[in-house]
Amino acid sequence: MTLDLDMGKYAVFVWGGYGVTFVALTALVVVSLRAQAVRRRKLEALQQAVEDKR
Amino acid sequence: MINFLANPERFSRVTRPLRPWLAGLFAVVLVWGLYLAFASPEDYQQGDTVRIMYIHVPSAWMGLLVYGLMGVASFFGLIFRHALADAAAKAMAPIGAVFTGLALITGALWGWPMWGTPWQWDGRMTSELVLFLFYIAYIALHASIEDETRAARMCAILALVGLVNLPIVHFSVLWWNGLHQGNRIETTGAILWPLFVMVAAWHLLFAWLFLVRIDAEILERRYRALRARLSYN
Numbered sequence: 001m002t003l004d005l006d007m008g009k010y011a012v013f014v015w016g017g018y019g020v021t022f023v024a025l026t027a028l029v030v031v032s033l034r035a036q037a038v039r040r041r042k043l044e045a046l047q048q049a050v051e052d053k054r
Numbered sequence: 055m056i057n058f059l060a061n062p063e064r065f066s067r068v069t070r071p072l073r074p075w076l077a078g079l080f081a082v083v084l085v086w087g088l089y090l091a092f093a094s095p096e097d098y099q100q101g102d103t104v105r106i107m108y109i110h111v112p113s114a115w116m117g118l119l120v121y122g123l124m125g126v127a128s129f130f131g132l133i134f135r136h137a138l139a140d141a142a143a144k145a146m147a148p149i150g151a152v153f154t155g156l157a158l159i160t161g162a163l164w165g166w167p168m169w170g171t172p173w174q175w176d177g178r179m180t181s182e183l184v185l186f187l188f189y190i191a192y193i194a195l196h197a198s199i200e201d202e203t204r205a206a207r208m209c210a211i212l213a214l215v216g217l218v219n220l221p222i223v224h225f226s227v228l229w230w231n232g233l234h235q236g237n238r239i240e241t242t243g244a245i246l247w248p249l250f251v252m253v254a255a256w257h258l259l260f261a262w263l264f265l266v267r268i269d270a271e272i273l274e275r276r277y278r279a280l281r282a283r284l285s286y287n
Contacts, residue, residue: 001093007102013167017106017160021113025259028152032263036270043277050284 060137062272069265076262083255090248097245106164108248112256114157117185118220120150120260124192125217128210138268140206141275143213144196145267149260151189158182169233176232181223188216202275 007014059065087108097104124143131139161179162172173179192212199205222229227236 001090003089003092004096004102005092007105010102010167013163014102014105017109017163020159020163021109021156024152024156028149028263032148032266032270036266036273039270039273039277043273043280046277046280046284050280 062138062141062275065138066269066272069269073262073265073269076258076265080255080258080262083251083258087248087251087255090251094244094248100168103164103167104245106160107245108252110157110160110164111249112253113153113160114182115253116256116260117150117154117157117182118223120146120153121185121188121213121216122220124150124213125220128213131206132210132214138272140202140210141268141271142264143192143209145264145271147189147192147196149263149267151186151193153256153260154182154186154189158186165233171233174233176234177226177230178223178232178234181219181226184219185216185223188212188219192216202278 059068091105091108094105096102124146127136127139127143127146130136131143158179161182165174166172192209195212196205196209199208224237226232227234
C-alpha cells in the first residue's frame with residue numbers, strides 16, 4: 001500500500017483536522033508531564049527541608 | 055485488587071513501570087494507524103474527507119468512555135470513600151475534555167464540506183457539546199473549591215448527574231433526525247482497519263496520560279499532607 005498525501009480540494013479540512021489534533025494532544029502530553037515533574041520536585045524539596053531540619 | 059491499589063503510594067509504585075511501556079506502545083500504534091489512515095482508499099462518496107473519521111470517531115468514543123469511567127470513579131468515591139477515586143476522576147477530566155473538544159472540531163471540519171455547514175443543533179452535536187460542557191464544569195468546580203473533601207463530593211455528584219447525557223449522546227441519532235450519520239459504519243475492511251488501530255492508539259494514549267496525571271495528583275496530595283503536618287507540629 002502506498003501513502004496518499006494529496007487531499008485535493010479537501011486538504012484544508014483533512015490537514016486542519018489532523019493539525020488541530022496534533023497540537024491539542026501534544027499540549028495535553030506536555031502539560032501533564034510538566035505538572036508531574038513540577039509536583040515531584042516540589043515534594044522532594046519539602047522532604048529535603050524536613051530532613052535538613054532534623 | 056481495588057483495595058490493594060487504594061493506597062496512593064502503592065498505586066504509584068505499581069504503575070510506574072507501566073508508563074514508559076504505554077508511551078512507547080502508543081507511539082508505535084499511532085504511527086501504524088496514521089500509515090493505514092493515509093494508505094487506505096478514499097471513500098467513493100466522501101472522497102478524502104473520510105480520513106477525518108480516523109481521528110473523529112476515536113476522539114468521540116474516548117470522550118464517552120472517559121466520562122463513563124469518571125462516573126464509575128465518582129460513584130466509588132461518593133459511596134465507598136475510595137482513597138484514589140477522586141484523584142482518578144480529577145486526572146481523567148482534562149483528557150476527556152480534550153478528546154470531546156477534538157470530536158467537536160474534527161466533526162465540524164468533516165461536516166463542513168459534506169453537509170455544507172460545520173454545525174447544526176441536532177441531537178448528536180448538541181448532546182456532544184453538553185458532554186464537553188460537563189467536562190469543563192467538572193474541572194472548573196474542582197478548581198473553585200478549596201476544601202478537598204468538599205470538592206471531591208460536589209464534583210462526584212456533578213459527574214454522576216452528567217452520566218444521564220451518555221445514552222443521549224449514543225442514541226441521539228436514533229431518537230432525532232439530523233445531519234449526523236447513524237451509529238453503524240457500513241464499510242469495508244480497508245477503511246475499518248485504520249479506524250480500529252487509531253481507536254487502539256487513543257486508548258493507549260489515555261492509559262498513559264491517566265497514569266501520569268494521577269501520579270501528579272498523588273504527589274500534590276502528599277505535598278499538601280506533609281505541609282499540613284509540618285504546620286500542625
